[in-house]
Amino acid sequence: MTIDYNINHIAILVCxxxxxxxxxxxxxxxxxxxxxxxxxxxxxxxxVIKYQVCIEDNxxxxxxxxxxxxxxQLRSGxxxxxxxxxxxxxSRADSFAENIxxxxxxxxxxxxxxxxxxxxxxxxxxxxxxxxxxxxNCKVGxxxxxxxxxxxxTVIQLNxxxxxxxxxxxKNPLKIADGSYLDELNLVEFHRDIVYGxxxxxxxxxxxxxxxxxxxxxxxLITESGPLKVLTFQGHPEFTTPIAKELLKSDLKNNCFxxxxxxxxxxxxxxLDNQGQLFGDVINEFLNIHCxxxxx
Numbered sequence: 001m002t003i004d005y006n007i008n009h010i011a012i013l014v015c016x017x018x019x020x021x022x023x024x025x026x027x028x029x030x031x032x033x034x035x036x037x038x039x040x041x042x043x044x045x046x047x048v049i050k051y052q053v054c055i056e057d058n059x060x061x062x063x064x065x066x067x068x069x070x071x072x073q074l075r076s077g078x079x080x081x082x083x084x085x086x087x088x089x090x091s092r093a094d095s096f097a098e099n100i101x102x103x104x105x106x107x108x109x110x111x112x113x114x115x116x117x118x119x120x121x122x123x124x125x126x127x128x129x130x131x132x133x134x135x136x137n138c139k140v141g142x143x144x145x146x147x148x149x150x151x152x153x154t155v156i157q158l159n160x161x162x163x164x165x166x167x168x169x170x171k172n173p174l175k176i177a178d179g180s181y182l183d184e185l186n187l188v189e190f191h192r193d194i195v196y197g198x199x200x201x202x203x204x205x206x207x208x209x210x211x212x213x214x215x216x217x218x219x220x221l222i223t224e225s226g227p228l229k230v231l232t233f234q235g236h237p238e239f240t241t242p243i244a245k246e247l248l249k250s251d252l253k254n255n256c257f258x259x260x261x262x263x264x265x266x267x268x269x270x271x272l273d274n275q276g277q278l279f280g281d282v283i284n285e286f287l288n289i290h291c292x293x294x295x296x
Contacts, residue, residue, distance in 0.1 A: 010046050026243045074109065088132065141193060203226070238280070
């Protein structure tokens, strides 16, 4: 199918390759993200188009050519105004990995293009959260050994300050019947790497964290003030419970964690209500607030 890149759209940057026994059933991370936004309470302001920015082989000339073409299309789309927002998906890769071509090119795109944009919505999920934070001068790396992996459906303690920022995208989706707001939310997690702090404030943006858990104090970031508009999540709002269960099985098979850890993660995933769609609604709100407000 031919993709029309000359329509106004949201660009989803797919930062991973297909996962055996998962992608063929549930789609890739870009498909999962699209489904999350499509099923939201508020409509997407524009259709989405996926851009594959991860390759499997650093030496495959065809893959490298396609990767560079994707960035040419992204840069052109932003310049002419067809791309109205960017979402970076999760990935099994380390955001701080060195000598990996696709990560090097993504770092360059973030620093030379995205971080120079004003009032342009940029969303990062898990890996996307980490690589944006890295390029905003945060320390990103492995979690402490005693904390290790954070996987499966997890309770996040929300930072109340997310409701007080100007044009907060959290207020409508996370408002409850009595007029107050949620103070915690259940979200699927799949990570061993963490962001160790808030980006230092600059003329472009001042950030706050969206919440914390016992294993990870930075569960996402949002611009509190400034023209750079960034929203990130350490967890995976796009992962439904069936997707999370299959990924847990896949990670156990790949010896990512112990059988004991798997049982704990699987139990919480089966028994906690997955509220990821609420964060999907937050993303839609964020896109609706900031799309078309960028300066010419």
